[in-house]
Amino acid sequence: xxxxxxxxxxxxxxxxxxxxxxxxxxxxxxxxxxxxxxxxxxxxxxxxxxxxxxxxxxxxxxxxxxxxxxxxxxxxxxxxxxxxxxxxxxxxxxxxxxxxxxxxxxxxxxx
Amino acid sequence: xxxxxxxxxxxxxxxxxxxxxxxxxxxxxxxxxxxxxxxxxxxxxxxxxxxxxxxxxxxxxxxxxxxxxxxxxxxxxxxxxxxxxxxxxxxxxxxxxxxxxxxxxxxxxxxxxxxxxx
Numbered sequence: 001x002x003x004x005x006x007x008x009x010x011x012x013x014x015x016x017x018x019x020x021x022x023x024x025x026x027x028x029x030x031x032x033x034x035x036x037x038x039x040x041x042x043x044x045x046x047x048x049x050x051x052x053x054x055x056x057x058x059x060x061x062x063x064x065x066x067x068x069x070x071x072x073x074x075x076x077x078x079x080x081x082x083x084x085x086x087x088x089x090x091x092x093x094x095x096x097x098x099x100x101x102x103x104x105x106x107x108x109x110x111x
Numbered sequence: 112x113x114x115x116x117x118x119x120x121x122x123x124x125x126x127x128x129x130x131x132x133x134x135x136x137x138x139x140x141x142x143x144x145x146x147x148x149x150x151x152x153x154x155x156x157x158x159x160x161x162x163x164x165x166x167x168x169x170x171x172x173x174x175x176x177x178x179x180x181x182x183x184x185x186x187x188x189x190x191x192x193x194x195x196x197x198x199x200x201x202x203x204x205x206x207x208x209x210x211x212x213x214x215x216x217x218x219x220x221x222x223x224x225x226x227x228x229x
Contacts, residue, residue: 021127022228034217043117043204043220044155089154097143097208 004102022077023090034102117221134205139183141207149202161188
């Protein structure tokens, strides 16, 4: 069965450092992968989308890589700030707009 | 932007009550809307896909008679939890995809509805 794994343990880093979150998947061939941010009691907010034929995508302080051979995506936040503290979800998508979400990783950026 | 409004944001009601949750796309037309359920510290679990003008497609294990979905227009989908019981207590979130978009598109999420059944 399809499985998407994100580190369930919280990631604690110091302000100004680069946060790196991992998303691994098995038994899946996604057409694309998305990353979302979710704050407590709120709905997810879309951050980045990367397609299966793309290796890397950037947006401001965010960078996503996608390795379909390793079946892994890495999500980087450079120059992290306390305001970046949230849960980050990766989601794999098929051609029909259907998304399957990972369990999310909570990021805590300490001042 | 792409704004999705979900209402109400929280509901507390007695067991046996039916509860309706609305999901509206405010500044775009959504051919497809999705309904998710999320338990504390867990991922979003897709319940059903709602297509405008047609019956919803439910995921395995989701009772369609329990969770009634109506997608009457390109900007509104509703989820009705019928005869709700304490085990139905959860965080329900809707999302919408733009009309005409097919594949490789982000979903735009509402802020969820916290449902508590006493």
